[in-house]
Amino acid sequence: MQKKVYFISDVHLGLTDRAHDRKKEDLLLAFLRKIEGSCATLVINGDLFDYWFEYKFVVPKYFYALLTALRRMREKGIEIIYIMGNHDFGHRNFFESELDIKVNENDITQEFFGKKFYISHGDGKSNKDYGYKILKKILRNKLSLFLFRWIHPDLGIRMASKSSKTSRDYTGKKDWGERDGMREFAKNKIKEGFDYVVMGHRHKAELTQIDKGYYLDLGDWVGKETFAVFDGDDMKLKFVRDYLEE
16 A cells, blocks of 8 residues: 655644643544555654643643644654744743654755645735734744743743734734735745645635646644645545545
8 A cells, every 4th residue: 555645733732721622632642643654755844732841851731632642653664844933932842852753943854755745834924924023033933932941831831822822813814915925835846846835823724736837834733623634646635524424
């Protein structure tokens, strides 16, 4: 059986209260279990968590079940590619040292089944996103991250969670204007020779052919719960709940 590449983005675990969040976590765990037999590579394209900040000896405890599931996938030889989003940027070395998953801070290029992919979370690509671009430089600054780690973890993670919720609400309500910067960015990358440009961030699922390539926005797991799968010939955008019932 031909192994496949699966793409997810903007799950935002930790967004709601624990009781409601656990339902989304259970859905994600069921999805990961189902794809284990057919998955060659899982691409996590940012904002897996609504907040992520780790200290030298502390990580957010509510994500334990998911972290265990990802570790199990790696032990089975499944490649996992993780790109930081605008919410889960507080990584240190936990994913790489304990889960054997490299966390990419920036956009990446990848080849799957002979096709060229440009993969980006998408933050900072939209028009009128100037404020975020400035904020990103501040929040991801090594000095800022170092100073934040001096705050007690209980307080620091609470602050990170509150800040992420505010940021997500702002992004979700923002009017990006008629001209779509992300699609324009994808169009330019396709002109450079990429077959697929994959992004998230906007929470609007879309698979559109542009010239000889395709622009894929993965949507999110906050509302419609979408993902994409590539089998070497076709890219398909699917609903998670429908897929689990197949």
